Amino acid sequence: MVFFQGNTCCHHCFAQKGFTGKDIAASKIAPKSTIYRITKNFKESGSIVVKKASGCPRKSSKRQDRLLKLIQLRDRGTTSTELAQECQQAGVSASARTVRQRLLEDDLVSRRAAKKPLLSRKNIRDRLIFCKRYRDWTAEDWGKAILSDESPFRLFGASVKKLVRRRQGERYHQSCVTPTVKHPETIHVWGCFSAKGVGSLTILPKNTAMNKEWYQHILREQLLPTIQEQFGDEQCLFQHDGAPCHKAKVITKWLWEQNIGILDPWPGNSPDLNPIENLWSILKRRVDKQKPTNSDKLQALIIQEWAAISQDVAQKLIDSMPGWIAEVLKKGQHCKY
Structure with missing residues (x-):
């Protein structure tokens, strides 16, 4: 069975009746791109479940990410390059780009510091x-x-x-x-x-x-x-x-x-x-x-x-x-x- 956004469509029935992907798309069960993607995946793997791409393994653990956040909050002026160097000293191989991505996940965005009078x-x-x-x-x-x-x-x-x-x-x-x-x-x-x-x-x-x-x-x-x-x-x-x-x-x-x-x-x-x-x-x-x-x-x-x-x-x-x-x-x- 192939499912399209809550509507059930029997792929075998469509195939037996000679329907093509174009015919299925014409029925407006789902967007054309969605139908072609699911049909292609079903033919190749026999399943409509999309496998999660492996991608690059995460270079830092959740514990290391928390430590990175604490270091940044302790000194807001520390740059991503400096943080990356601290990570490397701790045995974590992370680039400045990786550091920025981790900080962005915590909504820590780099902005120009506001200028205000010093308050005693x-x-x-x-x-x-x-x-x-x-x-x-x-x-x-x-x-x-x-x-x-x-x-x-x-x-x-x-x-x-x-x-x-x-x-x-x-x-x-x-x-x-x-x-x-x-x-x-x-x-x-x-x-x-x-x-x-x-x-x-x-x-x-x-x-x-x-x-x-x-x-x-x-x-x-x-x-x-x-x-x-x-x-x-x-x-x-x-x-x-x-x-x-x-x-x-x-x-x-x-x-x-x-x-x-x-x-x-x-x-x-x-x-x-x-x-x-x-x-x-x-x-x-x-x-x-x-x-x-x-x-x-x-x-x-x-x-x-x-x-x-x-x-x-x-x-x-x-x-x-x-x-x-x-x-x-x-x-x-x-x-x-």
Whole structure:
């Protein structure tokens, strides 16, 4: 008997009646390729059971595979070639390709390491304290906060790896090259935003370091108008990180005098808790896409593209805060942003 996907077909009956493989396929019992394969196998071996191909014998045991996985998890940066050498020292003849196949079976895929600020034990503890304090805040609660930050913009200094499509011999074609300079001109920018949209943005004068005097000037000239425009007389909270100029006594006193509440205690080395980092990424992609060639064009594009960021984008970033808080609460480690 020959079976096709649950339908029984008597091969001898078909043969006795003079049916060919083509005739059987025409009956649509199963796909044509399946019928021909089963018929061929039956004629050659007298059975419809397909024998499993022998293939190359597995070079490592399950125990050795588990050991390989543990070595990789102990040091995620170990390459497949280095792991293969360790296996050979242990008496297991395995190539780098074999090692990669074993790791893929455990879903261990090679990827570029994410770059994140180093977290000390104190950083982790402070992150947990902060997140526990605001764990019950809803997106609506976060909608009453204004988040702020500074960020550098570099001319010809895009950090994102650019991919291009090129033909053979076009590696150094002008359209396939990303220009770089040894000391790219850097523009420092301060900005703030809330669920109501982006707020004020200011570009620091060239060769000007952010100090408490400059910071107080920015808060007075940029933050206050933003609060008035977005919140009016409604109470809101202001967020800034623990930079020395932010924590200066004169700044703390000035904010208190202006009746501006602070979102505290903001943990150190925690840009992943501030969605303005996403806003900077969006802004930098938009600016880089237009390929500014000098400092004036770069500044103009920064201001232009900042103003073009929609309120919907700002709202979505603020709405994501409860999820980030919940993720950090698991271990205090980095979260995806």
